[in-house]
Amino acid sequence: MSETANFVLDTRGESRDLDAFVVAAAWVGDKPAFALGDGRLVMADWREVAAHDGAILSLAAAADGFITGGDDGAFRRTPLEGDSETIAEFGLKWVEQVAAHGKLIACAVGKTAHVYEAGVKLKQLDHPSSVTGLVFDTKGKRIAASHYNGATLWFVGAKVDSPRKLEWKGSHTGVAIHPASEAVVTSMQENSLHGWRLADGQHMRMSGYPSKTESMGFTRNGKWLVTAGADTIVMWPFFGGGPMGKAPSEMAGGDNVICTRVAAHPQHEVVAAGFADGLVVLADIASERILPVAAPGHGSVSALAWSADGSRLALGTESGFAALVDLSKR
Amino acid sequence: MSDPADLIPVTVLTGYLGAGKTTLLNRILTENHGKKYAVIINEFGELGVDNDLVVDTDEEVFEMNNGCICCTVRGDLIRIVGGLVKRRGKFDGIIVETTGLANPAPVAQTFFVDEGVRSRTRLDAIVTVVDAKNLPARLADSTEAAAQLAFADVILLNKTDLVTPAELESVEAEIRKINRFAKIHRTEKSAVDVTAVLNQGAFDLQRILSDVQPDFLTDSEHEHNDDINSMSFELTKPIDPEKFNAWIGQLLAEKGQDLLRTKGILHYTGEDRRFAFQAVHMIADGDFIGPWPAGEAPKSRLVFIGRNLNRPQLRRGFESCQAG
Structure with a gap:
């Protein structure tokens, strides 16, 4: 075999x-x-390349290189040629999630997601509990974060943030967005998935x-x-x-x-x-x-x-x- | 099933603010024992020593959607253990310091409930640090202080220099009323040999149960129902596993909220290995461990730590599990 x-x-x-x-x-x-x-x-x-002083916890491909989060509290960028450089430092907190869409990059540290565009901090998105998953949609217009009791969907370019809160009781451990933005799906602690159809908020339960x-x-x-x-x-x-x-x-x-x-x-x-x-x-x-x-x-x-x-x-x-x-x- | 020797031992440190938890932690980290620990803390700033594996976390307790009303776990711990195992081989153990007011149940339950955590770590011991001077007041004004003692495998009765010998005896007696099974070390400034705290193997139950004398108290003894109490029962006749599972399953389902910890070593009928059983509230776990030590007659022992323990009822229930 x-x-x-x-x-x-x-x-x-x-x-x-x-x-x-x-x-x-x-x-x-x-x-x-x-x-x-x-x-x-x-x-x-x-x-x-020595990217982190400790374990790398997360990796994503950005426009011109890779972004990584580590248990050294650093959010780093590594170009295709050359050494890593620090985008941000968060002390003793782990950078558990990173996400990218072209020049848009983001990381999650504890309850907060930090979004940067072309190296400049764009915004800081706060959640009710630790962010366990972070992903941009296919157009880079929205970013979704999973956490306890659901997920939150933000418009990256919004002047005033009014996130869409997708609620479902329990611990959500990861997130994905449908490529045509029809739905957001999370994985859950209880060996199941949950989803929300974005058009009408219909819940989707996928278990077994x-x-x-x-x-x-x-x-x-x-x-x-x-x-x-x-x-x-x-x-x-x-x-x-x-x-x-x-x-x-x-x-x-x-x-x-x-x-x-x-x-x-x-x-x-x-x-x-x-x-x-x-x-x-x-x-x-x-x-x-x-x-x-x-x-x-x-x-x-x-x-x-x-x-x-x-x-x-x-x-x-x-x-x-x-x-x-x-x-x-x- | 993972080989227990490959599992990373986890020590949980509980105790009220000011009891001496951080002093103990610093002692563990600075003492020259040649071991390296990852430390998970919530109150950084107090940790006065360098350790390159310190994780600052927010305790995030959530309820499992598994139909069990008291099943809460620490979500942050699940993620941190998942992250730490990626470093594989770079440290010898994990120490989790809880906040002063924490109930130890969610921490303990995390090690039973989450498959990822279970497959990579073993809960070595819960170590509770208490302040000899202030413990009586804490026991009077909070429920967490008693819960922290009830969950403990090892108790550091600290700051013994601040009380008289008579006060010390009385506070130790109070601790024993709650938890007769934990090892108590009397300390000043949390000065204890780290080997008395780390790598206790307490959750493999073997030692802790064999150290304990069975209950000789009578059934009529008066007990305050709301207080946390501990009881042990012993049977020499072998146990029928089916009867035991049916009984303990129903007991935990009905009284699990009151039963903080249940542990036992069982002699199953026709089985030459010992069966180790343990539960935190309603969440139970069990597995066969090695054979009975040479020269030791097989027997079953079960201990309960909890509220509203009904001695005759528990004894009759356990006795009804005997085979034949």
């Missing part, structure tokens, strides 16, 4: 043992980066997971919400009246191994998924065909990201394995 399962990795990939927890992966165009638990940011050609969903995202056209947290890739239909009253589709897995990371392809209805045993697969939604990319054995998958054009995939694991796979036509 493992020889064939590694075929794509062996023939089209390059890999390294980075010797630290791979916290996240991201791409600026076709330039990858892996954020590590020992503070290093490993970029294209495996160039290493055996563990917490730590990774989710919409397919490019917004048809499917792809999620981790079960022993298959669980996909909720956001069409034909769904997800309310609809069962999710499931792909791959079935081996009682939890899917830990998902990444929807930026162009096609294809999903990359990583599992707790190290298995990484590609799944084609229409045909339900599965292509193994990396065999089990390298540690629980903790990072998975597509390059901007979707031709390359970055994957990383808790035990420090990192790989770049080229899936372009040859």
Whole structure:
């Protein structure tokens, strides 16, 4: 099994043992980066930059480089060439979340999200409790933050802030915005997801997971919400009246191994998924065909990201394995 | 199931402001024991020593939507533990300092309820620091002081230099009324060997239960119902696991709010390993631990710390779990 399962990795990939927890992966165009638990940011050609004095907790791709938050209380920027620089320092507080949309960047520290544009602080957004997830919408007009008892949706350019409060009792641990801004979805402490249809505030409850969903995202056209947290890739239909009253589709897995990371392809209805045993697969939604990319054995998958054009995939694991796979036509 | 040896031990420090918690913390961090601890604090500014792994957090307690009314957990701890494990291998343990008025239940329950936290850490011990001089007043004017003692595995009876020997005896007797099972260390300026506080393995129950003498009090003994009290029961006949689960499940569901801590080592029928059971309020957990020590006759012991404990009822209930 493992020889064939590694075929794509062996023939089209390059890999390294980075010797630290791979916290996240991201791409600026076709330039990858892996954020590590020992503070290093490993970029294209495996160039290493000391980005934080401690663990990197969060990573996002901005217009001209990567932004990171660390347990050293720093919010930093690392350009594609050159060293990291500090955007802001927050002392003993952790910078647990970062988000970017082109020149707009943001970080969350405790209950507050800080938004910057082209390096200048734009605004500070306060929430009732700690921010657990932070994301811009596809146009960069709005930013959503998850926290206890719901999520808050802000207009980035508003002169006077009047955020939309999306309420649902409980602890919300992550957030995603539908690509056409039709809905906001959060992951929850109780192994379930919650959503709000933005047109009318209709609640969406998506449950049945055996563990917490730590990774989710919409397919490019917004048809499917792809999620981790079960022993298959669980996909909720956001069409034909769904997800309310609809069962999710499931792909791959079935081996009682939890899917830990998902990444929807930026162009096609294809999903990359990583599992707790190290298995990484590609799944084609229409045909339900599965292509193994990396065999089990390298540690629980903790990072998975597509390059901007979707031709390359970055994957990383808790035990420090990192790989770049080229899936372009040859 | 994770190997317990791979789990990061967590020590929870509770106690009222001014009892000597921060002094103890500074002592732990400065003493030359060759270990490195990540410290999670809420009242920074008091910590007078350098430690490169200090996390300043707001205690964020929330209710779980799991149908259990008293199940509250610390959301900030779940996130911080998730962040700390990314550093893997860089520290030997985690110390959580709670605010003075904190009820220890949400902290303890976090280690039972959250799968991510459970799979990576083990609650080593709850250490409560109390001020010998002011404890009687705190017990009179608050409920948290008694709860902090009830949850404790280790109690530092501090500032003993500020009271007379008679006062010290009386305050220790008050502590014993609430929690007969914790280890008490009398200290001045929180001066205690750190080995008496860290790596206690208290939550593996083995030591703490074997140290304790069973209850010889009679059923008719008068008890104030609102006060926190502790009781232990012992059975030599093996326990039927199904009967025990049914009984304890119903007991915790009905009286869980009053039962602060329940712990036990059980001798299941036909089983040569010990079963360790523990609960915080309604949240229970159990697992087989090693075999009975050589030369020791298997027996079951169960202890309760809580309010409104009905000794005859608990004893009859436990006895009804005997096999055969």
